[in-house]
Amino acid sequence: MTTTQEAVPVRQGPANGSGAGKGVGRTVVSEPLGTRGRTSIADAVVVKIAGMAAREIPGVHDMGGGLSRTLGAVRDRVPGGRPNLGRGVKVEVGERQAAIDIELVVEYGVPVPDVARDVRENVIGAVERITGLEVVEVNIAVNDVHLPGDDEPATGDPRVT
DSSP states (O other), X not given: OOBOOBOOOOOOOOTTSSOOSTTTXXXXXXXXXXXXXXXXXXXXXXXXXXXXXXXXXXXXXXXXXXXXXHHHHHHHHSTTOOOOTTTTEXXXXXXXXXXXXXXXXXXXXXXXXXXXXXHHHHHHHHHHHHHOOEEEXXXXXXXXXXXXXXXXXXXXXXTOO
């Protein structure tokens, strides 16, 4: 879904209704130049903005559920591939408002409520500032915790030499 905003021009004729006088038949628009027309914001735009804003917060290790993280890790290793900034982010965008759902993996040892609060504040600020949409809610699901050493490659069974 996309959001749109529209300004409607206003026609004005002579005050006496006679049709006589200068400017008859001309359209006089009372709206400022910058507001004439429509602006559409695609869901994908809000997804990327929210994803970037969430990743800026210390304590966020990754985003998305287990399967999406696995597929994302494979995609990130493909030469020339780009990271999926929208992984773990779902949005609903209306004409003037947006609701956002985010799935997080947090670092071990960081207070989850603090990370969730910081992510929520940063996402709302970024989306509202960049798009002009009102963010009515940011729901956060913490799906996993990243433990120290989780990223180290497996070296095999330490009992076997």
